[in-house]
Structures are given as structure tokens and as C-alpha cells.
Amino acid sequence: MSTITVPPMLPPVQQDCQALHHAFKGFGCDEKHVIQILAHRNYLQRRELVNAYRSMYGEDLLRRLEKELHGNLEVSLVSQELRVRILKSIFQQAVLLWMMEPAERDAVLIRDAMKGLGTKDKTLIEIICSRTPSQLYYIRQAYQTKYHRSLDKDIQSDTSGDYRKLLLAFASGQRPEGPHVDMHLADADARELYRAGEGRLGTDESTFIRVFSTRSAAQLHAAFAAYKHLYKRDIDKAIKRETSGDFEDALRLIVKSVTRPGRYFAKVLYDSMKRMGTDDSTLIRVVVTRAEQDMQYIKADFYQKYKKPLESMISGDTSGNYKHFLLSLVGGH
Incomplete structure (x- = not known):
């Protein structure tokens, strides 16, 4: 459920390379033209573009982008000493991760x-x-x-x-994949997780680790449904009661990524923009990594939960070519 829009009549990759090379020439980079190309090519097309650019110009495209999309110069007076430092552009960071x-x-x-x-x-x-x-x-x-x-x-x-x-x-990546579900195993896992958590004094963390890390996503989904059927509560709430800290956060994320990942990432995006100032690293990470995966689902859950389009919140919380680039990735204007 990607939100990337690729032109129906895609130009030859050599033409894209020439257009990028032209955008890099002269004083300053034509960043809008760079966005127009890179934000509207899928992963395979971007990979082909990188290879073709190296072949045509003998230069790594990512290194050229890093030079062209440079940071801003910040001058600050601290302890009566003048400090000058180059700030890495958040726009640069977003484009390089995307590529x-x-x-x-x-x-x-x-x-x-x-x-x-x-x-x-x-x-x-x-x-x-x-x-x-x-x-x-x-x-x-x-x-x-x-x-x-x-x-x-x-x-x-x-x-x-x-x-x-x-x-x-x-x-370790040892979990199985695929849609196959064993309902007897799901029922047994649900009972075992209950006995390891809510059904005893203290928590048997090793059982949670073993079950969560050795079952496929589909099998875990079935186990969580069985847990709710048997004990009349979501396993997420049980984890919240029985565990704490980073271990709790990791278990709960696994539950959310299995049951409804769109809602989880919608909340992460909202939290990155809801306060004064934007958590740009989080905003960039989620937009760039999910745009070609499930951003349509994330947008739907975002609107359902917060009663506003994701594009609207990004537009109000960012600016310039950085805003234009993120909106292009999430299917905005």
C-alpha cells in the first residue's frame, strides 16, 4: 500500500540522470527538480538511477546529493567564544535515507x-x-x-x-514466515502466555521471549486473538500490567506490528509533530521507511484516530523543500 506516485510514462533512466546532473550545475542546486524526480521513483527505479548515474558521470549519486543538499551555517556566541558549525540539513538527511x-x-x-x-x-x-x-x-x-x-x-x-x-x-531472523496458522498451537500459546504473566505471581519473561520470537506474524495474530477469547482482555493490556521499561515497549510493539501496524505508526508520526518543535528524525524515519510499505494504511488510521489528514499535519509542521519532499512521499500535493 505505497503512497509513491510514479509517472505513467516514465522517461528513460539516462534522461533522469541528465536532468539531475543539470539540476546540480550552476550556483546552488535546483532542489525542486531533484524532488520531482527522486520522490516519484520506486525502489527498483532509484537503484537503476544510481547505477546509471555512476556509469554516465563516474560519480556516486548519493555522494553528489550529500554535497548539493548541504547544511546551513549556524553562528552562535557561547561563553564569549564564537562557534561556527555546519548543521546537517534535515532535507538532506531525508533524501539520502530515501535513496x-x-x-x-x-x-x-x-x-x-x-x-x-x-x-x-x-x-x-x-x-x-x-x-x-x-x-x-x-x-x-x-x-x-x-x-x-x-x-x-x-x-x-x-x-x-x-x-x-x-x-x-x-x-536472528529465525521466525517462520507465511500465512499458515495452527489453531491448536495458537490456543496453547495463549494459555502459556497467561500462565507466564497474569496467571501467576511475578512474570516468566523467558516464555514471552520464546513465544514471540519463534512464531510467525500470522501465528502470533492467532495466539493474541485466542488470548482475548479465553481471558476477555487484549494481551497488550496484560503486557502493560506484567512488564516494564524497554522490554515492555518491545513486546507491545510486536503485538501492534502484528495486529495493526498502521495504528502504531500513525501514533509515532503524530507524537513527532504534536508538540512545539518537530522530532524530525522520527518523522523522517517513519515516512521514508513506510512510504513504499503500508503508508496508505497508516494514513487511514491517522485520520481515523486524530480526525485530520496526515498531509495536513506535515504541511503545518514543516516548511520549504523538506515539506515538499515529505508530502511527495506520503501522496500529498
Whole structure:
């Protein structure tokens, strides 16, 4: 359910390359023309564009975009000392992430979430716990290739406890895929999850980790439905009562990504824009990673929950070519 609009009569890729090359020439970059092309090409077309640009001009298109979509110069007086620093343009960040291959993009986002002091756990949880086993397989490969580091080892060193165990189990990508559901197993899993949580004093976290990380999305969906049928409450509420912290957040995201991912991502988008100032990194991450996946569903859930179009909120919270680019990705004007 992509929101990307591709022209019905697509020009040859060489023509797109020439148009981009022309947009880069002269004083300043014609950013509107760049958006007109890049925001209206699907993943395979963008990959073909990158390869053709290198062949025609002997230059990596992403590196050229990084140079052309430069940051702003900020001058500030701090402690009577003049500091000058280049701010990376949020528009540049959005375009570069959009142009990456999906697995590499997720690897970059995961690495950014773990590097430096502290961990951006919400980003880490969102990517690892909402991707399919196949996607996680390619993310692990891309992470190793790009950073020459093991994703497992970085998760191991940056997290702890049951939260770490759950992330490592999910990142392994060993869960089955496909629509097949065993209703007897779903019923057994529901009962086991109850006994591990609400049905006892304290919580058996290992049972939650094992069930959540070894069942397909379809099988988990059936288990959650069985839980509600048997115990008259959503498993999400049980998790909220029985667990806490990052472990709780990860389990609840898995439930939401299995039952109704559109509603989850709609809330993340709304939260990124509801306060004074915009959480641009979150807004960019969700728009760029979901535009070709399920953005139509996210938009529908956004409107249903907040009674306003997603495009309207983005338009009121962003500006310039950054706004134009995001609106193009979500199917706005």
C-alpha cells in the first residue's frame, strides 16, 4: 500500500540522470527538480538511477546529493567564544535515507541508534521488532558490510537483561514466515502466555521471549486473538500490567506490528509533530521507511484516530523543500 506516485510514462533512466546532473550545475542546486524526480521513483527505479548515474558521470549519486543538499551555517556566541558549525540539513538527511537500499537504510538507522553515549531504544525496537525475518537477514548482512561489525555483538554491548534477549532473538531472523496458522498451537500459546504473566505471581519473561520470537506474524495474530477469547482482555493490556521499561515497549510493539501496524505508526508520526518543535528524525524515519510499505494504511488510521489528514499535519509542521519532499512521499500535493 505505497503512497509513491510514479509517472505513467516514465522517461528513460539516462534522461533522469541528465536532468539531475543539470539540476546540480550552476550556483546552488535546483532542489525542486531533484524532488520531482527522486520522490516519484520506486525502489527498483532509484537503484537503476544510481547505477546509471555512476556509469554516465563516474560519480556516486548519493555522494553528489550529500554535497548539493548541504547544511546551513549556524553562528552562535557561547561563553564569549564564537562557534561556527555546519548543521546537517534535515532535507538532506531525508533524501539520502530515501535513496539507500532498504536493508542498508535500516542498518544505518540501527547504528545511529546505538552509537555514542546512550541508546535510542525506541528506534532500535521499532526497526528490529517490526521487520520480517527476511528483512532482518538482509539488515544483518548490510550492517556487517557497511560497518564491519556484528549486529548481534553491538546489541549485546548496548542493551541488557530480558530486553537484550528479546532483541537478539528477533534480530536472528529465525521466525517462520507465511500465512499458515495452527489453531491448536495458537490456543496453547495463549494459555502459556497467561500462565507466564497474569496467571501467576511475578512474570516468566523467558516464555514471552520464546513465544514471540519463534512464531510467525500470522501465528502470533492467532495466539493474541485466542488470548482475548479465553481471558476477555487484549494481551497488550496484560503486557502493560506484567512488564516494564524497554522490554515492555518491545513486546507491545510486536503485538501492534502484528495486529495493526498502521495504528502504531500513525501514533509515532503524530507524537513527532504534536508538540512545539518537530522530532524530525522520527518523522523522517517513519515516512521514508513506510512510504513504499503500508503508508496508505497508516494514513487511514491517522485520520481515523486524530480526525485530520496526515498531509495536513506535515504541511503545518514543516516548511520549504523538506515539506515538499515529505508530502511527495506520503501522496500529498
